[in-house]
């Protein structure tokens with residue numbers, strides 16, 4: 335749905351040049367929630383703003399739903415942008431307009447007739463659970479309600495893609511949870527592809543199917559969350575599952591096992607090989623709706639004597655690391 339190739343954007347300033355995006359390739363598949371995770375200054379906003387050409391890249395191509403954005407005229411770009419919604423950290427609502435008025439704004443720009451517009455606004459406010467606040471001004475709305483208005487407005491042009499620029503960073507944890515749940519729901523109900531940027535691992539854990547980790551203008555790791563968890567050197571896995579250094583135990587095999595699902599693999603292995611598996615430590619998370627965990631196990635005896643049990647673990651787990 336979104337293809338980014340060789341993207342570069344450098345800001346030139348008196349203090350020197352800043353390569354905000356220094357060569358990025360990314361593919362976001364249709365219907366997925368894709369998160370770009372990184373610290374402040376990593377280049378995430380610049381990357382996102384290039385995807386709807388609010389920022390003109392210095393080099394590289396961006397294709398959204400098969401359309402190469404760089405090749406479009408200003409008029410072509412305006413049309414393409416209607417198919418790419420965007421929501422913002424600080425909501426960017428017009429304070430002089432009600433919730434309904436804010437949602438109506440892009441429809442007015444599109445030239446939709448008044449009667450049809452009123453119906454569409456009601457439908458959009460319904461979609462985000464805010465019909466009863468249609469007449470409220472932004473100053474009368476909570477942060478979560480403002481973001482719901484922002485989401486309704488972003489969906490006005492029936493976009494296929496929604497860009498989210500730190501949409502929950504200004505919200506408290508409970509409200510963050512409800513906005514993330516809404517985004518997930520819209521993703522599933524409307525088949526909406528969502529590309530979001532965030533500095534919060536929690537956002538990735540809650541709704542992302544795929545993730546890219548960005549640092550100093552480049553992507554250091556990218557892919558579906560469950561595939562990244564299977565990579566032994568994954569920074570995502572290290573960020574999600576935090577275990578301390580393994581203890582030193584005599585005559586035991588210590589093994590870290592990444593599992594998805596209900597973790598029944600561990601009891602299967604214990605039963606099949608009649609081995610007294612102990613769980614020394616563990617971290618279990620719900621990721622994009624599914625369970626995943628990193629469990630640190632101790633099996634009595636050496637790795638060689640546990641070869642059969644280890645091979646069953648390798649066959650059933652996402653990743654297995656045996657400590658020397």
Ligand SMILES: Nc1ncnc2c1ncn2[C@@H]1O[C@H](COP(=O)(O)OP(=O)(O)OP(=O)(O)O)[C@@H](O)[C@H]1O
Pocket residue numbers: 345346347352353354372373374375376377378379380381533
């Ligand atoms: N308009 C601009 N002019 C000059 N430098 C800029 C501009 N926008 C961003 N930068 C610089 O580019 C780098 C990347 O910024 P960007 O905002 O894309 O990062 P970010 O990961 O989104 O961080 P944050 O979450 O703090 O916005 C930073 O060093 C920033 O100072």
